[in-house]
Amino acid sequence: MLVIDTETTRAALRFDDVVPALREAFRGGVTVPPRHVHAVECDGRQGTSLIMPAWNAQGYFGVKVINIFPDNTQQGLPGLHATYSLYSARTGVPLAQVDGDVVTAFRTAGAAALGASYLAREDARVLLVLGSGRIASLLTPAMRSVRPIERVLVWNVRPAGAQALARQLAEQGWHAEAVEDLEQAVRQADIVSCATLSTEPLVRRAWLRPGTHLDLIGSFKPDMQEAHPDCFAGSAVYVDTDEAPTKAGDLLRAFEAGTLRRDGLRGTLHDLVAGRVAGRRDAGELTVFKAVGSALEDLTLAARVYEHVAGKG
Helix, strand or coil: EEEECHHHHHHCCCCCHHHHHHHCCCCCCCCCCCCCCCCCCCCCCEEEEEEEEEECCCEEEEEEEEECHHHHHHHHCEEEEEEEEEEEEECCEEEEEEEHHHHHHHHHHHHHHHHHHCCCCCCCCEEEECCHHHHHHHHHHHHHHCCCCCCCEEEECCHHHHHHHHHHHCCCCEEEECCCCHHHHHHHHCCCEEEECCCCCCCCCHHHHCCCCEEEEECCCCCCCCCCCHHHHEEEEEEECCHHHHHCCHHHHHHHHCCCCCHHCCCEHHHHHHHCCCCCCCCCCCEEEEEECCHHHHHHHHHHHHHHCCCCC
């Protein structure tokens, strides 16, 4: 069994390849059972552990274990930690242990970019990133792989986090700046991408200009929320999978508020990729993409890393 470390995993993934690979995976051929969700509590600290299996027609079977502990940020630790085990789907033989943190970050940002390739305006140039963690740090190159991003604004509940990420992006050559006035930043953005663990709404409808694409990829549980329910009123709303309407706090609060109906969802990534539903219909439409993540994304990227390292790709 190969043990593929952080740097090797990261070096095997580029968004120019990741987004097309995810597009192909959403066309079908992947079996994704329901994830297992466990609440973890120890010494007064609480977290959530997800166990996410999947297997595909190419002969790969994988299981990700991801632990989410939001209070970690108070200790200067990432809120998410994951491991990924890859096996042969034909024999069960272990093939590789892949860095789950890197896979999670790339697949989440990659799925957001895949959604934006159908939903964001083709001339979208200003990106606002909410958050400053691993996933937030990858949203700029991910979105740039599908849209002509020229300027990046970064906001975080802790300004120091936004400043650190903006510096990191600037060092990579991006025109990036940290912002503290969230309302004014939202009003300037063509794409607003939220990658936080917030339990309170951050973005409001009145701040969103016509034609904005709102990307909600951080929250994944009923008690988590990044957008106010009014953001969904009159918007074209899409989800990554059919799990999202049952698990995402953003959608559940909108259903309760009456700003969105379950039958008002336009479709999933599966539908968009297959051409069963249309994406953005005009330049003035407000689009919303809500994702809770899928094990097919993790399997796709873990297999890609394995093939790269093993010389099979």
